[in-house]
Amino acid sequence: MTEYLPYIIGQLITPFNLMLMMLATIVGLIFGAIPGLSGTLAVMLFMPLTYSMNAGSAVIFLIALWVGGCSGAFIGSVLLGIPGSASSVATCYDGYPMAQNGEAGKALAIGMVASFIGTFLSAILGALLSQKVANIAFALGPWEYFSLCFVAITMVLAISKGNMFKGLASASVGLLFASVGFSPIDAEPRFVFDNMYLMGGLGMTIVLIGIFGVARIIEEYGKGFGALPEVDTKSIKGLGITIGEIREQFGNILRSFGIGLGIGFLPGMGSGLSNLVAYSSAKNASKTPEKFGKGCPAGIWASEVSNNAAIGGAMIPMSALGIPGDSTTALLIGALTIHGLEMGPMVFKNSGNVVYLMFATVAVCAVVILVLQALGMRVFPLILKVPYHYMYPGLIIISFVSAYVDSGSLYKCSMMLVFAAIGILMSYGGLPTAPLILSFILGPTLESNMLKAFQYSGNAAAFFTRPISGVLMIIGILCIFSPVIRALAGRLHNKQQ
């Protein structure tokens, strides 16, 4: 790992890359802070900008957007009581009451320091562990890779809110979109209708920005924007936390960090789940659980340390296995492929320098974000006051410019509009979005490994008879039936009571 240090330092101190990092971090923070936008959307929208960059600059830019988005999500939670993204839902429970009690400054400071601890430490641990996981991954064959993809998709289904059928239907939409174009191995044209734009498959940019970016903005407008949120700025005075207070939370921080790193590591899961699990663990472990939900600092510590620790956790399977830990890492895998970086165990041999640059960027971004947030604490409320009639038209234009840049063709802009319509129809039907992202991005890997596995073994039994693959397949199947299992367990529990 140390042999890559000159490359990493060289990349990180280049003025252009430094400027990119600062810019992307600020954009990420803004996207993270505004409810309805997210770091994931920022990565989607600005990904085409990296096409003209070298791999190092592209990695720094995309990672800074992602980390900024994840770290900025608590701002909306504290100041508005509305999470900037799913990763900061639990932060609302105590952050907003603290702000209402005149402790907004303290709540924001906890969010900043907790985000820093989670991000920085998880990047270091991720860098240390990923190579080891990659070494294990060399023993995996196509059966195991297929099973890993299968588990990643089904785990998202298991945690997706609401109806299980809708989660599965959304995953099916993703698989159908992934099928468009020439099939792997056999090169059979599928759903291309003799259209040359469809032969290479549906581009990630047009599908994802269309469904998650443009559709959401149009839907928001259709529902009515409402008034801009009121933000209490009077109580933002100084940092308001001491080293002693941080020391008091040591056990909570350690536990939440472990939860975040572990959940981030699991394929298909991420900060959206880790913050909730860490929050409930902190509440259960607390001597004063009754204070939770009423402005208890421990709740913010737990949520923010864990959601940011999931960043490093998610990067381990992303780099070592090529399997995303969450939706954003799924996007990053796709984006890095464009730069010739095929994630998986071989990446450490072929482009180890870029992989460690990713972890180093996360760690440096954590420091940059801490400084930016500490200096800009009074600016946060302004981010939340950007009028919708300026913000949304700007985002729509950037979306279509991204589609054009992605392909150099206005035809793809028209296709993005079609996907925006599909996104609205999906929203009408109540289909969740996360399963679609994962299955669309993992679809090609899932399929090519499945076909390779059949070519090698000639039957489906090997998926279950190989130990690792068998365990993963069983976990995946259990995830699909988890609502039924949960319902049965609930009934049994009620009967016993």
Place this chain on the structure above:
Amino acid sequence: MKGKRDQITGAVLVILGIVVFLMTTTFSIPITSSYPGPRMLPDIAAFGFVICGLGIFIESVVTKKEGTSYLTKEGWLKVGAVFLIITGYIAGMMVAGYLIATPVILYIMATLFAKGSSSTTKGRILFSVLTAVIIYLIYVFAFGLTLPSGLLFG
């Protein structure tokens, strides 16, 4: 309303599943037990659509859930208007190029989105021109990418 919405969603998914399945039957390489081939992935999707569609439909009929409507009639009209504007934007870029189409569309959208809120015409014009120019400068000069120049000026 939500129950009806779920019934429509379920029915559409079932139909989509059947259509996808019928389309995969035209593929030249068939599914066999020793090699599933290119039909497998879309067939999994088709199977998923049918099963989930039936599940959503039956669940909605059995539970008879009631909920709020997704969008009002006015909301659907607003959605339709934005789609029309964006279609115009794509056509505008094709004919007149980015630098002319973008400020115009930004102004139209900002005016449409600003209904009911306080904003001035001068402010919206300034926003439209500045945003279009800043995006152009970033994409073209900072990152060396090209944006549509249009048939008139290309």
